[in-house]
Amino acid sequence: MSKPTPISGFPEWTPPQRMIEQYVLGRIRDTFELYGFAPLETRAVEPLDQLLRKGETSKEVYVLRRLQEDPGGPAGDDALGLHFDLTVPFARYVLENAGKLQFPFRRYQIQKVWRGERPQEGRYREFVQADIDIVDRDTLPAHYEAEMPLVIGDALRALPIPPVRIQVNNRKICEGFYRGVGLADPEAVLRAVDKLDKIGPEKVAALLAETAGASEAQAKACLALAEISAPDTSFADAVRALGVTDPLLDEGLDELVRVVETAAAHSPGLCVADLRIARGLDYYTGTVYETQLLGYERFGSVCSGGRYDNLASAGTTRFPGVGISIGVTRLLGLLFGADALSVSRSVPTCVLVALPTEEQRPACNRIADALRRRGIACEVSPSAAKFGKQIRYAERRGIPYVWFPGADGNPDEVKDIRSGEQAVAEPEHWAPPADDLRPVVS
Template identity: 80%
Template sequence: MSKPTPISGFPEWLPAQRMIEQNVVEKIRSTFELYGFAPLETRAVEPMDQLLRKGETSKEVYVLRRLQEDPAAGGGDDALGLHFDLTVPFARFVLENSGKLQFPFRRYQIQKVWRGERPQEGRYREFLQADIDVVDRDTLPFHYDTEMPLVIGDAFRSLPIPQATILVNNRKVCEGFYRGLGLEDPDQVLRTVDKLDKIGPEKVAALLVETAGATDAQARACLRLAEISTGDASFVDAVRALGVSNALLDEGLEELVRVVDAAAEHAPGLIRAELKIARGLDYYTGTVYETQLRGYERFGSICSGGRYENLASAGNERFPGVGISIGVSRMLGLLFGHGALSVSRSVPTCVVVALPHEDLRGRCDGIARALRSRRISTEVAPSAAKFGKQIRFAERRGIPYVWFPGAGGEPDTIKDIRSGEQVEADAATWTPPAGDLLPEVSGAR
């Protein structure tokens, strides 16, 4: 068999990176549960009509098909696709289980998703997301929109990553402004303005004229709105100065002020009002969020979401919601690529029990069992060798301690191979310092 060729866009972390990922996921999960979000996992596939009913996603969906399927039979697995986010399957889950859920329903989901987009740094075709959403029946109080960034802010502060800034906008601001200008297709304007960071203002202006029927003056006004960026509620005056009036615009500005003011009170510096933020998916109807890491702004958002009024709806049933999603793989891929995260050792092992000779393997296994019974990760040396070689085995993996079984009635000893200190020890009572018990994840200094 020839050496396999890696498939781009499907990250496979090395063990040390995987331990970092698990550490990060555990801290995120813990923060979500502190806020009362309950765990949920949904299936990997959804009906194609559900995946394609909201947003321009048809080019990104992976279709599920059996190799031997007969296309003429119809109704096969090609009616299913892998989910491209966790919000659409969550909305479907709520509709299917509404009679069993208590509302408002708060859930978190940490799962893989799949998108058929072009792989590049920090962008993958298979990746891990960590979502929180709150849905309610008929109406959802707006205070949940103000809570979302506070949860994410706490989650990010628990991680050894650069400072995060959550950029927030409200689609009502944009849509109301565009309607106030006289533009009749605000959704097309939103989709076009959402490309600002990718293609720049000149090309966006040209596209607005070409695809949204805007005049040059209307296109310039849209760009002036998108230029507004403030760390406080002063964006209201900046919008008013553009001279556009509309009731929906007024409603959006009021809501956006509430989000910004709540963050200023509880987490100063966390949020910035950024009126070019639109989000590409059509199901968002109000507040929208994107998040940048300091020093990594050029790579775009690593956490995003917003409010949706009609995604979870069928007939007379409607469950509006608001949610936000951390792109765990995206964030970690960027940080790994720049050497910004490290772990204190490449294995969970805290102690290696040295093996004097094979006849003593049973005794060494007993020492390891005694340590493991007290949740101390331990392995026995792979083979009997000179102790210097067994110490180097531990050093190469970053394992801090080597245990030496006593000979001829002598007590066991344990050696901290970093400092060289060696002391008598009993496997029934010895405990390492708390900082050595588990691998520690740290950010770049």
């Protein structure tokens, strides 16, 4: 067989990197559970019509077919595609199981998603997302929008990564403000303002005139709003100083003030109100979130989300929600690329039990068994090679200890192969220092 090559956009971590990823996912999960989110996993596939409800993402969907299926035959239940996020499957799950769920329903979901996009730095075709959402029936109190940054702040602070800044805005502020200045199509305005970072204020002004029918004064006002940014509630005064009034604008300001205040009480410096944050997806209706990893801003947001009111409804029952999603693969890809994460060894093994002769393998298995029963990860040596070779087996993997079974009535000994220290030990009693028990991520 010729040597296989990687497939662009489908990253595969090495085992040590996977150890780091598991550590990161474990910490994220712990934080989500500390906030009472229950775990959920949905199937990887959704009916194509569900995935295509948002036209803008249609080009990214991977469609499935069974190899032996008649390609010209009826689609049947095989009109399936891989999910491209965890929000659409969650909305579907809520509708499907509404009768069995308790509302408000707090769930987290950590899974791979797939998008057929052109791969580039920080963009993958297969990647892991870690989502939390809170969904209620009919109405959802705004205080949940203030809770999201607390969870994300705690989750990301628990990781060995650079600090983050969560940028928040509220769609009601934008829509109310645009309405207040007399612009009738807030979505067109949002789409133009969303390009601010890419094309600059002058081109956005031109776009606003062209696509949203904005006058020069209106465009100027929209750009002035987008330039407001503050780490505290002073952003509200800055908005009011622009002299625009609208009831929806007021509602949005109150909600965003609460988000910023709640975050400041919990984690000073975590949240910044940044009124240029728009989020591409149409379905957001309240607070929106983006998250920058400090020092890695050019790679874009590593954690985004927002409030949505119209994602799921059945008859006259609506299920409004708010959610946020950590782009775990993007985060790890950035940090692996910068060599910013490491693990103390490349295998879970703490002790290699050396093998004096192949005949002693059953006795060595018993030693390993005794250690494992006490939670100490170990392997028995692959062969009864010279001890020097067995020690090199451990060294190459970063295994810190080698265990030498005693012979002729002598006791067993265990050697720290980093320091060379060797001491008498019993498998029923010896334990490594806590730092050596498991690989340490830093």
